[in-house]
Amino acid sequence: MPREYVHELKSEIRSISGSYELEYELAVEMDRKTVICLIGTGIVDNSCCGVGGCRFALVPGYVLSHKIYRNDEGLWVSQVESISDEELRGKITNILKKQELVQQVRFL
Amino acid sequence: MEGIVSYGGYIPRLRIDRKLIYQAVGWLNPATFMKGEKAVANFDEDSLTMGVAAGIECLKGVDRAGVDALYFACTTPPYAERQNAEIAATALDLKSRIRSADFTGTLKAGTTALLSALDAVKAGTMNSVLVCSADQRMGKPGSAQEEIFGDGAAAILMGSENVTAQFLGSFSVSYDFSDHWRSSGSIFDRQWEDRFIRDVGYTKFVVEVLQGLAIECGISADQITKVIYPCLYAADFKKIARTLKISDQQIVEPLLGQIGFTGTPDPFIHLAMALDQSKPGDRIAVVGFGAGADAVLFEVTENIEKSRGSRRSVGHYLENKRQLDGYEKMISFRNLLPMEKGIRGESIPPTAMSALWRNRDQVLGLYGSQCRACGTPQFPAQRICVKPNCGAVDQMVPYRFSDKKGTLFTFTGDYLAFCTNPPSIYGVVDFEGGGRYQFDLTDVELENVKVSMPLEMSFRKKYLDERAGIHGYFWKAVPAMS
Amino acid sequence: MAEGIKDKVAIIGMGCTKFGERWEAGVEDLIVEAFMEAxxxxxIEKKDLGAAWxxxxxxxxxxxxxxxPLSLTLKLPFLPVTRVENYCAxxxxxxxxAVYAVASGAYDICLALGAEKLKDTGFGGLPEFAGQLGTKNRLxxxxxxxxxxxxxxATRYFSKYGLSPEEGKEILAMISAKSHQNGxxxxxxxxxxxxxxxxxxKAPMVAWPLGLFDCCGVSDGAAAAIVCRADMAKSFRPDPVYVKSMQIAVSSGEEMMYTDWDASHVQSATVCAARAYEEAGIKNPREEISMMEVHDCFSITELVAYEDLRISERGKAGNDVRDGFFNLDGRIPCQPDGGLKCFGHPIGASGLRMMxxxxxxxxxxxxxxxxADPRLGLTHNMGGFPSMNLISMAIVGL
Structure with missing residues (x-):
């Protein structure tokens, strides 16, 4: 189902147990379609149960229409479609793990 | 009739493509390049756990109470003092009235242990002796040994009843031949030059023992169906065959390109593979090489089909594999790369040896208890039954969980709990026949873990307390192999 | 016949430090801060105290x-002081x-004080679990x-009620966002x-499916309460708060070792809640409770607590979350102070902080x-893991 995706990078989002950052966007070509990906770093430095962190990727989905308008905050909005196919998810996960050295890949 | 009653191999699931090793450290000694892949023990495996895994395979369908001795053959045992064989015997749930011994110091320790087992069976002092053999030998980073050595294990049960391969004879020679050596306290092998090992070692001793065996047994080379011998040099491997007039069909090709040279268990792994493919009447000769050599000859009996039963073949383990994605992981699993564990990861609570003694059946043998009043199996062993509305007191009988299959009730992949290979994956296991407990999961990747997946239990290293010099062992859940 | 604790004891004074990474404060400083406020x-004066916990x-x-440590720091005059420990409870x-001591008639006025200094370990997090679980368990x-x-x-909850990981995570996210707003x-x-x-x-995972904002942190802090006989409470202040119920339920082991438990609820919490409501004379908690502080060490803990405490029906807590039922302006505001996730979680102080x-x-x-006009408040603490734990609850009112 098509849905809107707001292009937004984030510097430091703090929680009590750590923080994360969304550093850059990335386009991955897959079956002649463009998949949009967000790469970030998370730090868990004050969780009740340990210390950790990771590099991670978020995958909003296929781009249907790229940057169609700007929202009230002046951020670009695209139309995307979520990726639910397990095999395809696996392929994209492998690419992102190899190319961007992320440990976690999540599909939004 | 004496001989092999049962057998089983174990190859760890991880493989490393030798190109990864060469990419990482090949620049140092470019001549070390080798093709293929090798088997790598997971971070929670070592010689002892692999030896136990092979023992479990070998004992499938065998009455464990009938085993009179356990010999553990290995040049890389975790403990120099505290008998490795007895830890394995507890894990394998052998009775306490057994003889246990570690055979070590040379790669032919396996065949020597086997011949010692055979002597006891022939003498009638024992009915059944289990020989477990395993190795996890370290090559120095950048060495040829690092490329060659692979990890694995095999176990053979020797006895006088239901023999599947009859012992026909043996021939041994012993020499202080220092092709390679390792002094007490060091972890890496050193070796003399290859040409010396090749010309004075393999091509001489292998030929000597096989010729001696033929004379001893009064047979000629063409009467042997399969001949198993090691030689790390391909050209000389063939040369030995030519010298002994062994045809290509008789040769058992070494698994160098698939799992590497596994050391002490190497002849047993190949023997198990040959037995997997044998038929009654086949004669199989096997050579253990090191400080001289042992050669043993067996003839397969009509029991072979029945004995295979539910056991997994070596081929099964060869196929059940997953590629390790980096050289650094391999050496960090072996503690060869000092890694940052963080202050929290460094804290290992002390092991209470007296508590381990009291709970040895539960910790090493995965024994729980079963309530006589309501029949509920429970782990760990309880004095008071856990079943709501039962609560019977001291009505428990010991109950073995190690051989029970289970399903995954729930799980997680945890990025915070310290683990050598994060995320730490663990979950709750519901056992067939009843009983539930939480266990670490190993030999899995998070993306392949699913609720309700079938599991079986595997004896693994739980922790290494370097300060106290303690290797801690317990059981983890692994995906059930079909 | 046991009568329970209802209306026998009142809270007449409380104190709570600022929670956080109190690098400049030792446990003694935290104890003094909470105590002086209470x-x-x-x-009252120190000499009025009969005993302390x-x-x-x-x-x-x-x-x-x-x-x-409590007596030496506060220079208590050789009072009977008891130290207790029960994980997060x-x-x-x-x-x-303290409440039971007063209710027994042994003392008129007692002190309860919880304090924890966690930021002296060199890392963010509690000490390694394995060492705290006993010699056998660590094996x-x-x-x-x-x-x-x-x-x-969370995995079991999602699968039992047919929530996709995305749907489930969104409910948890709403719970967390609500607490941050309050905090x-x-x-x-x-x-x-x-x-x-x-x-x-969008936050990364800590333990699938729980992400960074689903987990509480580590804080320093202390909190204290002074309690007295209900019949004398009004002599100290016009607005004492009366204890309606205090309950604790500890796992029997059946959740972990027997196969009935479905892992989508906390068994001891359901038992504890039933006892607490009975003791307080509450028939319909969804109608009668005005507000709650529940143990939100993780967002899923809070979600499941809504159901275990019979505020929401089984499997329906997500609907209440979406409806804003637990928001500050909702029907039963939950974590009005920010909860463990924002107020913080100095283990020994948390239960008193909620109170x-x-x-x-x-x-x-x-x-x-x-x-607006709260009548009954509920606190809920959970120590341990869903599979083996202890739950403590308190209900108080005017």
Whole structure:
């Protein structure tokens, strides 16, 4: 189902147990379609149960229409479609793990 | 009739493509390049756990109470003092009235242990002796040994009843031949030059023992169906065959390109593979090489089909594999790369040896208890039954969980709990026949873990307390192999 | 015939430090801060105290063992002081000790104080679990952490009620966003920052499916309560808060070792809630409870607590979350002070911190966070893992 995706990078989002950052966007070509990906770093430095962190990727989905308008905050909005196919998810996960050295890949 | 009653191999699931090793450290000694892949023990495996895994395979369908001795053959045992064989015997749930011994110091320790087992069976002092053999030998980073050595294990049960391969004879020679050596306290092998090992070692001793065996047994080379011998040099491997007039069909090709040279268990792994493919009447000769050599000859009996039963073949383990994605992981699993564990990861609570003694059946043998009043199996062993509305007191009988299959009730992949290979994956296991407990999961990747997946239990290293010099062992859940 | 604790004891004074990374404060400073506020609030003197209960969990890195740290720090006049420890329910246990002592008739006025200094370990997090679980358990328990233990409950909850990971995570995110909104209004909270559901959803995983904002943190802090006989409470202040119920339920082992438990609820919490409501004479908690502070060590813990405490129906708590039922302006505001996730979680102090918020709310002194006309407040603590744990609850009212 098509849905809107707001292009937004984030510097430091703090929680009590750590923080994360969304550093850059990335386009991955897959079956002649463009998949949009967000790469970030998370730090868990004050969780009740340990210390950790990771590099991670978020995958909003296929781009249907790229940057169609700007929202009230002046951020670009695209139309995307979520990726639910397990095999395809696996392929994209492998690419992102190899190319961007992320440990976690999540599909939004 | 004496001989092999049962057998089983174990190859760890991880493989490393030798190109990864060469990419990482090949620049140092470019001549070390080798093709293929090798088997790598997971971070929670070592010689002892692999030896136990092979023992479990070998004992499938065998009455464990009938085993009179356990010999553990290995040049890389975790403990120099505290008998490795007895830890394995507890894990394998052998009775306490057994003889246990570690055979070590040379790669032919396996065949020597086997011949010692055979002597006891022939003498009638024992009915059944289990020989477990395993190795996890370290090559120095950048060495040829690092490329060659692979990890694995095999176990053979020797006895006088239901023999599947009859012992026909043996021939041994012993020499202080220092092709390679390792002094007490060091972890890496050193070796003399290859040409010396090749010309004075393999091509001489292998030929000597096989010729001696033929004379001893009064047979000629063409009467042997399969001949198993090691030689790390391909050209000389063939040369030995030519010298002994062994045809290509008789040769058992070494698994160098698939799992590497596994050391002490190497002849047993190949023997198990040959037995997997044998038929009654086949004669199989096997050579253990090191400080001289042992050669043993067996003839397969009509029991072979029945004995295979539910056991997994070596081929099964060869196929059940997953590629390790980096050289650094391999050496960090072996503690060869000092890694940052963080202050929290460094804290290992002390092991209470007296508590381990009291709970040895539960910790090493995965024994729980079963309530006589309501029949509920429970782990760990309880004095008071856990079943709501039962609560019977001291009505428990010991109950073995190690051989029970289970399903995954729930799980997680945890990025915070310290683990050598994060995320730490663990979950709750519901056992067939009843009983539930939480266990670490190993030999899995998070993306392949699913609720309700079938599991079986595997004896693994739980922790290494370097300060106290303690290797801690317990059981983890692994995906059930079909 | 046992009568229960209802209306026998009143809270007449409370104190709570600012929670957070108190690098400049030792456990002694925290104890003094909480105690002085409570003493002043109650309008009594040290000599009026009959006995005291001291709660601390990680004594090895904080105060040290025994009741002495409390007595030595406060210069208590050779009072009978008891130290209690019951994991995350430690603070409530200290209060329970003081309340029961007064109810027994042995003392008129007692002190309960919980304190924890966690930021002296050199790393962010509680000390390694394995060492705290006893000599046998450390040989057989998996390499677990608390998020992992609770994540396993989330996995079961999602699958039992047919929630996709995305749907499930969104409900958890709304719970977390609500607590952050409340916490931002609390000057004593460790973290004062509003966050959006989208920001929570985009955070990386800590233990699948729990992400960074689903997990609580580590804080330093202390909280204290002074309790007295109900019949004398009004002589100290016009607005004492009466104890309606204090209950604790500890796992029997059947959740972990028997196969009936479905892991989508906390068995001891359902038992504890039933007892607490009976003791307080509450028939319909959804109608009668005005507000709650529940143990939100992880968002899933809070979600499941809504159901275990019979506020929401089984499997329906998500609907209440979506409807804003637990928001500050909702029907039963939950975590009005920000909860463990924002106020913070100094283990031994947490139960008393929750009570501090209920007490202030009932007295109409919660400032920007004030809930309109609350009658009954509930606190809920959980120590351990869903598979083996202890739950403590308190219900208080005017």
């Amino acid at each position: 003493l002043e609030d109650a309008g 001291f709660g601390s969990c990680y004594d090895e890195i904080g105060s040290g063992k025994t009741a002495m 430690t603070g409530t246990e200290a209060l329970r000790g 057989i328990l998996p390499t677990l952490s608390a998020p992992g233990g609770f994540a396993m409950m 931002s209004k609390n000057p004593k909270a460790h973290l004062r920052r509003e966050i959006s559901v989208d920001q929570v959803m 501090y918020e209920m007490y202030k709310q009932l007295q109409g002194k919660a400032g920007e966070r004030q809930i």
